[in-house]
Amino acid sequence: MKNKTFNSATIFVDGGTNFGYVHLQTSTNAEETLAAKQEFERFANTHGVRIRSYHGDNARFAERVFKDSVADEGQWITYCGVGAHHQHGIAERRVRILTDRSRDMLQHAYLHWPENISSRLWPYALKYANHLENHLPLNNRCSGLSRSARFSGCEQKTDLKLQHTFGCPVYVLE
Numbered sequence: 001m002k003n004k005t006f007n008s009a010t011i012f013v014d015g016g017t018n019f020g021y022v023h024l025q026t027s028t029n030a031e032e033t034l035a036a037k038q039e040f041e042r043f044a045n046t047h048g049v050r051i052r053s054y055h056g057d058n059a060r061f062a063e064r065v066f067k068d069s070v071a072d073e074g075q076w077i078t079y080c081g082v083g084a085h086h087q088h089g090i091a092e093r094r095v096r097i098l099t100d101r102s103r104d105m106l107q108h109a110y111l112h113w114p115e116n117i118s119s120r121l122w123p124y125a126l127k128y129a130n131h132l133e134n135h136l137p138l139n140n141r142c143s144g145l146s147r148s149a150r151f152s153g154c155e156q157k158t159d160l161k162l163q164h165t166f167g168c169p170v171y172v173l174e
Helices: 030-046 064-072 085-112 119-135 147-152
Strands: 008-013 020-025 053-056 076-079
Touching (some): 008 030, 008 119, 020 085, 085 119, 119 147
16 A cells, blocks of 8 residues: 555444444545445454344445445345435444544644654544544443453453553654
């Protein structure tokens, strides 16, 4: 991917655990969206999760190549009505949260280190915002487990000391 920059992303959200997966893309064409689906399913399989269905909008997810992949995997897909993004509140909320948090992280980093922070770091801020959403512990109603722990079924604990502020410089000391 030399000389190509990420300018879009496909975001998958598990409806049961609210676990999110972000796949960065250089284009919104059908092939890259299909590659995003395949990467998400590969990731889910490594955590013992099989994706059985999708709910999406009528854009790339309604194209023949995507629908064929869904059928080939024995999955099924439903769609929001045309222009009715409100019919998929879980995913739309996740997109809003990630958009707001990645923008906030970039602005914060720019205030502290303007000579090295630019909008080119947006994909990394988006991925890190999703990482934090997935790995920070939830409230006590959910047993204090993270979305990642609930998605994988493993009672893993996140070491909060290892979560850093986005965009701050890191130095290796000998």
